[in-house]
Amino acid sequence: MIEATPYRVLDVGAAKLALHSPIERLHADLDRVYPHLPGTTDSGFADVRVSLLPGSPLRLRGRQVSLWSEGERPFEPYPIHSALPLFEWGSNYLLSQRLNAYLLLHAGVVARDDLALILPASPGSGKTTLTCALNLAGWRFLSDEFAVIDPDTGEVLPMVRPAPLKNRSIAVIGERDAAVLGPLYPGTRKGDVAHFVPDRDSTLARHRRARPRAVMFPRFEAGARLHCKPLDSATAVMRLGLNSFNYRALGPVGFHAAVELARRTKAWELHYGDLDEAIACIETLFASLP
Amino acid sequence: MSPRASAETALLLRALHAPIELDEPGWDSLLRRARASGLHARLAAAQAATPGLPDVVRRHFLSATRIAAYRRKLMEAELFQLAALCDTGFPVVLLKGAAYALQRRRMATGRFVSDVDLLVPAAHLRTMEQALRAAGWRSEALSPYDERYYRDWSHETPPLRFPGHSLELDLHHAITPVTGSLAFDPAPLFARAEPIAGTPFHALATEDQVLHACVHCFHDGDLALRVREVVDIDGLLRELAGQAGFWDRLLARAAELGLQRPLWYGLHFARAWLDCPVPGAVLAALPPPAAPLRRIMDTLVALTMLPGDLDGPPSPGVRLARAAMLARYHRLRMPAHLLLPHLVRKTLLRLRASVAAKKEAPDAGAP
Known part of the structure; x- marks a missing residue:
């Protein structure tokens, strides 16, 4: 079989991504946001294999880049300088379609001693900011976007990818000690985007599963007083289902995985306005678990 | 001479009927080809018992199988809801995927369902459409031109959807466009349509x-x-x-x-x-x-x-x-x-x- 197209392979833990692109800026950006991954070009199995190809240089409103997957273009093109956000967003979407061997929650995941804290939330609730801040506070970073749960064992698999910070979160995280951010992409429709780079140890541990210990549903609101409320298991299951990509599609498998997850963990709802207060509260609660 | 498929595509088509042995790069390429043509859940069904499958391939097969099963459940739910409207004086014929599934055909395994197609006699088209609308199905607003295109020149009504459902419902009164060279009176289709046991629906002969x-x-x-x-x-x-x-x-x-x-x-x-x-x-x-x-x-x-x-x-x-x-x-x-x-x-x-x-x-x- 002839494999003419050269692919760059990124092993992010629960999945392997392969991409092909002639756009040099994209590869430079990837070097910055995946600094701890070996740059391999092996031709093994990839869960997602995409090409990011430049559009016509003659387009009046600026050159664009398209993501091609299996000969099709599933998304609208991006401006060419935003090839990295397109790759990150597009490959995550494709993964959400293909990783239905697992229960996929829309959640950040961090861990202490391989015991995982899962932070499921809808967009705009401060999940990414909190996940990044916890990583900077010494927690292992497993994922910002997906909690990948193996229904057979109940374990969570890491998917260590750069976390897209938006607008004010960029400065909030960027100002913290040891924070590493990728390039700034100004003026996407959601505003400015820059990616937080998870630390080296988290990246190296990307194949080490963790056991879920706690679930916390975070909600950031500027100026809000810290309020942390325990949730009973039944409420937690319902809210896990609502924050899942594929809970319905998995049918009984998804239901049992969510029930097991709620049984094995303690769940809280965390309403906060100050990041450090939230982290202190999380540390205390997590340490108090039996 | 025969119409040629590339070696990779020929392999995919062969793999729909017989177990095959491949290394990981080979499976990667085959799965991509299957996805591109919507055949990955069929491939999964055909290769489920193949010994020595790499774990990662097994995982992708499981994923595709679950999605196909989920879409089939969605279709069954749609048909369950439709069944209540089919106590009529005329046959409501299920076409294609819905019929294959209810008739329990082997070839329905791993087939992705994208919509539900119904065929009713032209004389009862309005009645059926009104019954669907009264029960909650809706179509997107069309321009008067598009509306006329569907009504006069097509063989189906504009696609209907129950709010919140992902499957589309197409209501047909013929299986060929009425203005086309293949147009024929569909009466013989209804004459030989067969009831699907245990359901109020019919299937074509x-x-x-x-x-x-x-x-x-x-x-x-x-x-x-x-x-x-x-x-x-x-x-x-x-x-x-x-x-x-x-x-x-x-x-x-x-x-x-x-x-x-x-x-x-x-x-x-x-x-x-x-x-x-x-x-x-x-x-x-x-x-x-x-x-x-x-x-x-x-x-x-x-x-x-x-x-x-x-x-x-x-x-x-x-x-x-x-x-x-x-x-x-x-x-x-x-x-x-x-x-x-x-x-x-x-x-x-x-x-x-x-x-x-x-x-x-x-x-x-x-x-």
């Missing part, structure tokens, strides 16, 4: 199911990546070939309904691509296209329906073939005095839309 699959496969739109419909035809034929007198009934029915040409194409490509056991005498009994046309169709159909290069956009040859097949579709669908004004109008509207449209990129970072 088995020969008519094959003929409809052929018409749908070769006379609908640009035919891009329709190889899965040839896989349907192959699956039906393999399942029905054992029935006594099946091939004779199929030939007689094709002659009666004027569907010999679509049947010829269906048998020809199912045999060429999937090794479908069609007796030579059956194919020989159908009038074939003239040799030059046949050569052109062999090339164009293969380029259009089979997956090509997966690493980027379709090649210029594939794009040209798809455009040619689309032109053929329009030509077969409407006579020139209707078609030309229709295309001019659609082209002007598209131009106006593309000038007005401000295409925006999707959000970065949003799930």
Whole structure:
């Protein structure tokens, strides 16, 4: 079989991504946001294999880049300088379609001693900011976007990818000690985007599963007083289902995985306005678990 | 000569019927080809028991199998809701996927369901549509022109959807466009439709199911990546070939309904691509296209329906073939005095839309 197209392979833990692109800026950006991954070009199995190809240089409103997957273009093109956000967003979407061997929650995941804290939330609730801040506070970073749960064992698999910070979160995280951010992409429709780079140890541990210990549903609101409320298991299951990509599609498998997850963990709802207060509260609660 | 599939595509089509052995890069390539043509859950079903599958391949098969099962559940839920509306004085016929599933056909395993197709007698079309609307189904608002296009020149009503459901419902009163060269009075279809046991629905007679699959496969739109419909035809034929007198009934029915040409194409490509056991005498009994046309169709159909290069956009040859097949579709669908004004109008509207449209990129970072 002839494999003419050269692919760059990124092993992010629960999945392997392969991409092909002639756009040099994209590869430079990837070097910055995946600094701890070996740059391999092996031709093994990839869960997602995409090409990011430049559009016509003659387009009046600026050159664009398209993501091609299996000969099709599933998304609208991006401006060419935003090839990295397109790759990150597009490959995550494709993964959400293909990783239905697992229960996929829309959640950040961090861990202490391989015991995982899962932070499921809808967009705009401060999940990414909190996940990044916890990583900077010494927690292992497993994922910002997906909690990948193996229904057979109940374990969570890491998917260590750069976390897209938006607008004010960029400065909030960027100002913290040891924070590493990728390039700034100004003026996407959601505003400015820059990616937080998870630390080296988290990246190296990307194949080490963790056991879920706690679930916390975070909600950031500027100026809000810290309020942390325990949730009973039944409420937690319902809210896990609502924050899942594929809970319905998995049918009984998804239901049992969510029930097991709620049984094995303690769940809280965390309403906060100050990041450090939230982290202190999380540390205390997590340490108090039996 | 026969219409050629590339070595990789030929391998995929073979893998739908027999276990195969591959290394990880080989499975990667095969799965991509299967995804491109919507055949990955079928591949999963066919290879489920293959020994020595890499874990990662097993995981992708499990994923595809779960999604196919979920879509089938959605379809069953849709049919459950529809059943309440079918206590009528006329037959409500399920077409294609919904019928295959309720008839428990083997070939329905791993088949992705995308919509539900119903066929009712033209005289009862309005009644059925009103019953659906009264029960909550809705169609998108159409311009008066599009509305008229569907009503007068098509063989179906505008697609309906129950709010919040992901499957679309298409209500047909014929299986060929009423203005097209294949148009025929669908009364014989209803005369031989069979009740599906345990349901209020009907299915087409088995020969008519094959003929409809052929018409749908070769006379609908640009035919891009329709190889899965040839896989349907192959699956039906393999399942029905054992029935006594099946091939004779199929030939007689094709002659009666004027569907010999679509049947010829269906048998020809199912045999060429999937090794479908069609007796030579059956194919020989159908009038074939003239040799030059046949050569052109062999090339164009293969380029259009089979997956090509997966690493980027379709090649210029594939794009040209798809455009040619689309032109053929329009030509077969409407006579020139209707078609030309229709295309001019659609082209002007598209131009106006593309000038007005401000295409925006999707959000970065949003799930």
